[in-house]
Amino acid sequence: MTALLPHTSPAAPYARDGHSVDLSRVHALTRSQLVEVEAQLRNLPDLQPEALREAVIHIVAAGGKRLRPAITVLVAGLFSRADDRRVIDLASAVEMLHTATLVHDDLIDGSLMRRGAQTLNAVWTPAATVLTGDYLFAYAANLAARTQNTHVMSIFADTLSVIVAGELQQQFTDFALRATREDYYRRIYSKTASMFVLATTACGVLCEANAAQLEALRAYGHDLGLAFQIMDDVLDFTGDVREVGKPVGSDLRRGLITLPVICYIETHGKDGLECALQGRCAPEAYDAIITRIRHSDAIQRAIEEAQQLGQRARAALTGFPPSPYRDALMDLVDYTLARTH
Numbered sequence: 001m002t003a004l005l006p007h008t009s010p011a012a013p014y015a016r017d018g019h020s021v022d023l024s025r026v027h028a029l030t031r032s033q034l035v036e037v038e039a040q041l042r043n044l045p046d047l048q049p050e051a052l053r054e055a056v057i058h059i060v061a062a063g064g065k066r067l068r069p070a071i072t073v074l075v076a077g078l079f080s081r082a083d084d085r086r087v088i089d090l091a092s093a094v095e096m097l098h099t100a101t102l103v104h105d106d107l108i109d110g111s112l113m114r115r116g117a118q119t120l121n122a123v124w125t126p127a128a129t130v131l132t133g134d135y136l137f138a139y140a141a142n143l144a145a146r147t148q149n150t151h152v153m154s155i156f157a158d159t160l161s162v163i164v165a166g167e168l169q170q171q172f173t174d175f176a177l178r179a180t181r182e183d184y185y186r187r188i189y190s191k192t193a194s195m196f197v198l199a200t201t202a203c204g205v206l207c208e209a210n211a212a213q214l215e216a217l218r219a220y221g222h223d224l225g226l227a228f229q230i231m232d233d234v235l236d237f238t239g240d241v242r243e244v245g246k247p248v249g250s251d252l253r254r255g256l257i258t259l260p261v262i263c264y265i266e267t268h269g270k271d272g273l274e275c276a277l278q279g280r281c282a283p284e285a286y287d288a289i290i291t292r293i294r295h296s297d298a299i300q301r302a303i304e305e306a307q308q309l310g311q312r313a314r315a316a317l318t319g320f321p322p323s324p325y326r327d328a329l330m331d332l333v334d335y336t337l338a339r340t341h
Contacts, residue, residue, distance in 0.1 A: 021334045029328050030073045033088055037069045040092035040143065041099070047135060052124065056132060059120060060099055067228075068094045071332065072199045075217060077325030079207035086147040086206055093143035093156065094199045100136035101163055101191075103129060108167065144202075152202045159198040166190020178257040179265060179277055185226065192232075193225025212319065219316035220329065227309040228336045233258035234302050237294045239340060249290035255279030259305065264298035303337075310337045 041060045047053045069091035076087040106119040107129045120129050137160065144156040170178075170187055177183045200221035204214045236251045237260050251258050257277065265273065275281035276289050293299070310333045320326050 021331065021338045023331060023335055025324060026070060026074070026328045026331055026335075029077060029082070029324060030070045033073045033082060033091065034066055034069060036088045037066070037092045037095060040088070041096060044139065047132075052128065052132065055120060055123065056136070059103070066095060067332070068098055068195055068199045071196065071221070071224075071329070072203045074325050074329050074332075075200050075203040076207055077328075078320050078323065079204075079209065081207045082325070084206070086149070087203060089143050089146040090152065090202055090206060091199075093140050093147075094195060094202075096136055096140035096143060097156070097160065097163075097198070098195055100133050100140055101195075103133035103136060105167075107133070108171075147206060149206060151205045155198060155202045155205065159194050162190050162194045166194075178255075179262060179270075181259075181262060184257065184259055184262060188226060188229040188233075189222070192229040193222050196221035196225030196228070216316045216319050220313050223309045223313040223316065224333060224336060227306040227313065227333070230259050230302055230306040230309070231336060231339055234260060234299060234306070235340070236260075237290065238299060248294070249286060252276055252290060252293075253281075253286050259302040260293055260298045263301040263305075264293045264296055267297060267301075268292075307337055310334075 042057050044053060044056060044060075047056060072091035072094055073082050073087060076082045076084060081087060103120055107126060120132060124132070141153075141156065141160075144153055147153075166187060167190070169190075173183060197218055198221075200217040201214055204217040209217065233251065236258065237249060239248070247253070252261060255276075255278075261273075261276075270277065272292075273289055275285055281289065313333050314330055317326055317329055
């Protein structure tokens with residue numbers, strides 16, 4: 001089974017810069033449900049040929065932290081519904097949707113490696129990769145449909161539309177606009193935060209949350225998702241290559257302008273960055289620019305922005321009664337802000 005987040009225990013908390021985050025509560029409250037989620041993710045009915053099936057199962061097995069299904073289960077726990085079979089189906093649908101987007105993203109970006117392993121498009125044709133991603137989208141929709149809740153299906157469909165529309169807009173946005181905060185936050189909402197919002201609000205609907213509770217869950221998912229992506233973008237500059245699984249500054253090398261770059265421009269201007277903003281630097285120029293950003297105040301400013309979003313995410317939960325599930329959702333905010341990969 002793929003572990004939820006880095007393995008932690010009270011004796012071995014997750015830590016960054018001396019700040020430790022104990023995720024044992026998250027593991028304890030979600031472990032049994034995530035075993036069932038994992039089984040659904042690996043089921044993949046009708047996917048052939050067998051070699052492709054095995055390749056996709058490998059991608060699913062190496063698919064990351066299972067953060068989104070964990071959030072789904074924890075939200076259900078706020079309403080004493082963590083063991084509801086439909087919650088398992090929804091959690092599986094959210095994670096399968098995430099996996100499908102990664103398959104397409106890797107093809108669009110021309111990525112040959114993800115988390116230290118070969119991507120699907122590194123070994124299969126573009127057509128096979130696209131169709132496999134489509135299959136995973138369809139399977140995710142099937143899992144969501146098992147909840148037998150039309151409102152949940154509507155939220156799922158809206159989220160998929162947001163993800164695809166965001167990717168299309170990025171393809172046709174010129175480099176000048178990509179260096180703006182407005183474009184950055186629009187992009188990371190569609191890419192990342194929208195799926196966190198799906199996990200929280202769709203689960204709230206399943207659990208018959210009232211309007212105020214649904215808005216609080218939306219706010220939590222929105223702000224946590226944005227903070228998570230900002231920290232991911234920070235780690236693109238500061239993370240250990242062995243842990244992050246990609247070269248330092250890989251986003252900028254692909255012409256992707258993230259918050260650390262924007263913060264750097266706000267303080268230091270665009271001088272010397274013009275080729276990067278146009279996506280056409282020589283490799284050694286990228287190395288120099290990435291080093292400048294990495295050792296500037298832009299990194300800390302981006303982290304502080306993520307911390308502000310984290311505080312807002314925590315505040316969104318205060319209207320729910322105290323419980324281990326609420327505390328675990330708070331723990332995930334701390335984890336997001338302390339992560340090293």
